[in-house]
Amino acid sequence: MAEKKSVQQSILIVDDELIVRESLTKWFRQDGYRVESAEDANHAIKLMNEGPWDLALLDIKMPGMSGLDLQKRLKEIDKNTGIIMITAFASVESAVQALKEGAFDYVTKPIDPDHLSHIVLNALKHKKIIEENVQLREQISDIAKATDIVGESQQIHNVINLAKTVAKTDTTVMLRGESGTGKELIARAIHANSDRRYFPIIAVNCGAVTESLLESELFGHEKGAFTGAQYRRKGKFELADGGTIFLDEIGNISQKMQVQLLRVIETKQFTRVGGSEVISSDFRVICATNRDLEAAVKDGSFREDLYYRLNVFTISIPPLRERRSDIPLLAEYFRNKYATIMHKAVTEINPNAMDIMVQYDWPGNVREVENVMERAMVLAVPPAIQHTELPFQLASKTHGLQADSLAVVERAQVEMILNRTGWNISRAAEILDIDRVTLYNKIAKYGLKRP
């Protein structure tokens, strides 16, 4: 007889009555299942150990060990086997007990054949879905673990330990650190190690969009809420239901948004823009900023109540210049990354080049290391990266820094940011966190010239 199922599914029948075993065995064999039967608990346990079985049908009332006790034993041997109890009308109560203890379903004798075939199909489908679910969860965990945080310094270890500790809780986390220190990476690591990891982490850059846009980004909008709102759209808080919302650059939001944010964080409820329906969402908040929020609270630009609401558990990510021992590791990490992406057999970084990098202050932190390494990898001739392939300003700036005065450091920082922003004064002032007038003064003071 040709086999018609790709994988033959198996059913174990346990009943003390011969006629029941025989007729069920026959019934299921005609359905193409692999079927074995046992007349008592001992035999059933023996067969179970020889398993695995997809399904087990257990008579609830047998001499010796009852079906209920047997169910527990079988579950101990293989918790994945689906269990269906067979009962007489009189023992429906114990069938309910069996369900409470994890049986998939029960059938009463005599069994309606239509009912039986449906229950068996459902039980097998249920088992398959559970198995798929386990597989998918493992895959997600693997992917989540792949988030690399590079570094062996004590400082970064402290950060990782704090992140791991707080991950298991639902506490609001605030990440502090300069631009490019990897705040989003840490936020993702916290999410990936939390019980919320099977739900999404939604990242919002609060500094990147205007106030009105941010409002509809965060809360969503109804169709027709404003010109161009052609469809109802879910907001980030709604999308983060069950998961985590990562609010980056939280220090940059307007007063009005601060009020709205405070309310939604406190109540976990909000309405879409232009809507009246109150929507509830279960999310965890992780926020990040590189601003001095305490100063902002003092000068009134950041609400104190929101500050305390967010500042429950703070993790400060140290800038790279405070953990120089991580620079070689990061440089190697990015060299390897771009060697793979660019298919270039560059296997090392020349010690001279590495020295320059370790000396350098990296105001752009890890992001800057990545950019510098990407650039160097474009220029590099295999097998090694030379110091000449590092960006010019980086090579020269390190020499300037040998004089340790504050003015030298400031000049280097201002010039670097100006060059990075293409001498966009407003942008540079924003990054440097000073006003434009001050920036003009500093340009004049240090005699900086547009290239």
Next chain:
Amino acid sequence: MPSILIVPIRPVDHAELTALIAPLSHAFELPVTIEESNYLDPSFAFDTYRNQFNSTYIIASLLDRYPAHSGKIIGITEVDLFVPVLTYVFGEAQLDGRIAVLSTYRLREELYGLDPNPKLEHIRLLKEANHELGHTFGLIHCHNPECVMHSSTSAEEIDVKGNNFCEECEQAMREALISTH
């Protein structure tokens, strides 16, 4: 020469059995005959508690009665059949064996409160005869919803599936047929 023998189990409508001869012999390419002289009285298989007839007993009895018949035997009756653990069966067959039994009781529209429909009932009977005889050739239930070997536990499910064996089942049946020759 193997053949298919239809054994009437009383009560049964003889005309319905006669109408099976041509299509069954076409489906299995075997001569089909009806046992005319020796009807089976199923009262020995009656269960007074359930008010139904035990099909397993009937199979055993047919096995005793025709020890030397080469080929397949199908008993057909109007009475309601059961196997002890199930509330009812349309029929029962020995998987890869010689005997099948079949009841027309649940194939009748009247049972479901509808007007009699002899044509539909004939098609149902033919499908179930093909199906149970298919089991005696070793065929198991087929996943193809159009194949007559598709499992059906209600009259509607019989109506949904087709009259014939799917290609795969047909081939398996032919191979089994050759080995019985």
